[in-house]
Amino acid sequence: MLPEDVTGEELDADARVELRTLPKDLAERVARRLVMAGRLAEEDPEAAYKHAREARRLASRVGLVREAAGLAAYRAGEWAEALAELRAARRLSTGDDAYLPVMADCERGLGRPERALDLIKSAEAKNLDQTGRIELRIVESGARRDLGQYDAAVVTLQIPELKDRRLRPWSARLFYAYADALAEAGRMEDASDWFARAAAADRDDETDAAERYAEIEGLDILDTEDDEEFVGELPEAEATVALTEPEAPESAGAEVEDSPAGEVEASAEADEASEEDEETAGPSGEEPESLVPDGVEIGVLETPDPTAIAFQPAEDVEAADVGTEPSDDTPEPSVVFLEPKTTDDPGQEQRPPSE
Numbered sequence: 001m002l003p004e005d006v007t008g009e010e011l012d013a014d015a016r017v018e019l020r021t022l023p024k025d026l027a028e029r030v031a032r033r034l035v036m037a038g039r040l041a042e043e044d045p046e047a048a049y050k051h052a053r054e055a056r057r058l059a060s061r062v063g064l065v066r067e068a069a070g071l072a073a074y075r076a077g078e079w080a081e082a083l084a085e086l087r088a089a090r091r092l093s094t095g096d097d098a099y100l101p102v103m104a105d106c107e108r109g110l111g112r113p114e115r116a117l118d119l120i121k122s123a124e125a126k127n128l129d130q131t132g133r134i135e136l137r138i139v140e141s142g143a144r145r146d147l148g149q150y151d152a153a154v155v156t157l158q159i160p161e162l163k164d165r166r167l168r169p170w171s172a173r174l175f176y177a178y179a180d181a182l183a184e185a186g187r188m189e190d191a192s193d194w195f196a197r198a199a200a201a202d203r204d205d206e207t208d209a210a211e212r213y214a215e216i217e218g219l220d221i222l223d224t225e226d227d228e229e230f231v232g233e234l235p236e237a238e239a240t241v242a243l244t245e246p247e248a249p250e251s252a253g254a255e256v257e258d259s260p261a262g263e264v265e266a267s268a269e270a271d272e273a274s275e276e277d278e279e280t281a282g283p284s285g286e287e288p289e290s291l292v293p294d295g296v297e298i299g300v301l302e303t304p305d306p307t308a309i310a311f312q313p314a315e316d317v318e319a320a321d322v323g324t325e326p327s328d329d330t331p332e333p334s335v336v337f338l339e340p341k342t343t344d345d346p347g348q349e350q351r352p353p354s355e
Contacts, residue, residue: 006039008032018064030059037072049076056085063092067099074102079109097124101135108139113146134161134170138177150185157181172202176209183216192216 008031011019015034019027033055040048052065052072059065070085083106086099100119107116119125120140128136137156144153157178161170179194195216198209214220 002032002036006032006035008035010035015064018062019059021062022059026058030055030062030065033058034065034068037068041072041075045072045075045077048072049078061092063089063096066092070099071102074106077109079106082106083110097127098132100125100128101132101139104136104139104143108143108146113143116140116143130161131170134159134174138173141177141181145181145184150181153181154178154185154187167201167203172198172204172206172209175201176207176212179209179212183212188216 008028011031011034016031019031022030033051037048037052037055040051049072052069055065056069066085067089070082070089073082073085083103086103086106090096090099100122104116104119107113107119116139120136120143125133125136137159141153141156144150144156157174161168162174162178164171175194175198179191179198182191182194192213195209195213198207199213202209
């Protein structure tokens with residue numbers, strides 16, 4: 001069953017026009033399948049592929065439907081079916097060449113890099129726009145590597161767009177492909193630099209550039225995003241620094257409790273002592289005889305001025321300056337850190353042929 005909120009009207013105007021060649025009810029069913037294929041393309045390629053195949057079964061003579069089926073098969077790794085569907089889409093759409101990079105990459109996926117290079121060098125390749133030409137270069141570089149031509153794979157991507165100082169839609173993929181080619185050629189220092197550039201340009205997390213950079217540099221990526229919920233929930237004693245006055249000397253035989261009740265008792269004793277002092281003083285207000293032996297000086301405890309304390313940024317303060325050990329319970333900030341590896345590399349994940 002398809003979700004009720006999927007009506008088919010979500011397709012763009014050009015796509016709906018192309019489906020008008022079908023009966024109205026059939027066009028609606030096909031449109032809903034295509035919408036679902038588009039929705040699931042990234043998160044669930046297999047499910048998207050199933051929806052696209054159903055649309056193809058219902059309307060195999062519509063170029064738009066064959067194109068959608070081909071792209072869904074490509075994302076699902078069904079190289080042979082993707083190639084067949086895209087060839088059919090080109091025939092039904094009056095020779096549209098926009099799919100040429102994907103078709104060449106399918107040839108690579110089938111283990112036929114020579115055929116991929118034939119498509120890349122074909123006359124139709126000259127009809128591609130700038131984005132298509134760059135994608136074709138990326139596929140060509142991969143085909144060269146498949147053939148063991150590692151230096152040629154690097155040279156293939158040394159195009160003017162590689163030096164573009166502005167972020168373009170193809171920047172992340174181009175930088176990543178160039179870094180990958182450098183790594184295959186054994187130029188790991190240069191590869192590390194370009195993986196870092198690819199990671200900075202990859203705003204949508206299309207590549208694993210950050211992981212590849214960390215792998216070369218011998219680092220692990222720690223994601224502390226899960227600790228965000230604990231920020232601001234630390235006990236007040238750990239979140240703030242209290243400025244206290246120096247403790248007064250303890251009186252012989254007297255103890256002051258820390259509890260509120262102890263503070264009340266201490267205050268009452270102080271009041272009684274004050275009344276006794278007033279009674280001890282004579283009517284004329286003269287000071288009573290000093291109980292301190294001659295020759296003994298009483299020191300005055302001075303309270304530090306809080307305004308005279310200079311605070312430093314947290315990163316400049318050593319644990320020894322505070323006088324306490326850092327708490328292990330304090331959460332990490334919600335950022336990504338790079339730390340030296342302590343375990344073996346888990347292994348490199350498989351990437352689509354175009355990468």
